[in-house]
Each structure stands twice: as C-alpha cells, then as structure tokens.
Amino acid sequence: MANGSMTTRESADAKIIDVNEDLGSYAAADLRKTIDTLIDGASQKIIVNLSEVQHINSTAIGAMVGSAKRLRTNGGDLKVYGLAANLKRTFDLVGASSVLEIYDSESSALAAF
C-alpha cells in the first residue's frame, strides 16, 4: 500500500511503514493517515522505518506517540527504527524516547514484539 512517499509492507505479523520523505507538518498528516488506516484495519503491530528521513518535527513525533498509546490499550504497539542522530536528538528533546520503543534495525524491532 502506498500513500504519497510512504509505503506499507508486511513482515511476520507486523505492518512496516517505510517513510521516504522528510516528516514536516505537511507529511506528518500523511503519516497519521497511514497509521490510522492500519489501525482501523485491525493491525496491532506497527513499525515505522525512519532510515530515509532527514528531518522530523514534533507533529510527526506526536502522531506516532498518540498511535502507540492507542495501540497499547489493545495489547499492540508502534515501534520505530533507523533514526539518524539529528532525529534521535529531536525525539529526546520532546521526551518521546521515553514513550516510544526505538530500535536500530527492523529485525530488532520485529523481535521486540
């Protein structure tokens, strides 16, 4: 499934969103829509691949935090991987590193479910 510069694929029983554009305010809405579509389709395990993302803003991070909270109420979760140093710093500054599970690789994110 593709939504703008985001594609969704399946690995094991998780859905993986590959983000292929920077996540500013405009693209953050696409990310939220993509995640919402997966959750509405009963997906419980979602992984967001940020390895191609150079910039992220607080709206995009907030969308992932909100979705993780929503999934956790039903036993699911949203995990992220592939953060460049600048992105990790932004996650740390808004406190999202303490809320979201962040991994170095897709395999480690998958193994954590």
Place this chain on the structure above:
Amino acid sequence: MTQTKKTKQEILKLSVPSCLKYIRPIQMFIGQLAQQLGFCRTRIYDIELIIDEVCSNAIEHGSETPDSGIDLTLTFDSSRLEIHVRDKGKSVRKNWLATGRLDEVSQKMTPDSERGHGIFLAEKLSDSLEILTNPLGGTDVQVIFYFSTSSGS
C-alpha cells in the same frame, strides 16, 4: 589598537500563504541561507526544525484562511541570524500564544502529549526566543541564532 570590522545588516522579507505545503520550501531557503552564512550542519538542522515548528503554529493557530498569510523577516549580519514570523490571528482566538498561554501549554505538556512541543523545541534549540502580540491581533515569534555559541556556529 584593535579595529572592529563593521558588517552591514541585511534584511530579507518573505510573505507566503498560510498553507503547510509551503513550509518545506521556506525551510530549504532559510537552510541554504544559514549555510551561506557559515552555520554548521547541526545548527542548520535546528534552524530548519524551528522554522517548521514556528511556521506551522502560525498557520494552524494564527491564520483564519490560507489567504491570511504569514510574514517572515530574516535579519542577519556577521554575528547573528534573526528570524521573525508574524501571523494575523484568528477571530475566535486572537494572539494564540499571548502571555500566560505558553505557561498553560507548558503545564499540560508531558512526554506522551501529542501536541504542544513545537514552541518548546524552538526555545531549546535557539539562542533567544521571544513571543509578542502584534497590532493585527496575531502573534509574532522571534528567534535568534548567534554565531560561535556553545552549540558551534
């Protein structure tokens, strides 16, 4: 005798429609300017992030319609880059970041809050952040980046 070199202050003004799709081009333009001025890569990242956060707030909270528009003024010389973003406010909520509102947002904010982090990122990553109400009923946000700070220039 030490002679201080005087550098000319330059000013650039941009007026753009209140549409989120224009933020990335604005970010890229200001990022290029910051690079030309000599800021390091990390600092340029911070400047671009702050532009995103401040402009998206001005569009979402301080613009009635796309035609309302936001105004950016960039002032720079050899010591600093100053970025001023002005919105015109909404009729239902004038001065969305008026005095006291920032404290209100701050008190409600936690790491798992979905919104409200943008202005605090701007405060943390800039050398100076000032929020003022303007005569149009909107909000002015001014951020300053100095060269040769602890973050590196």
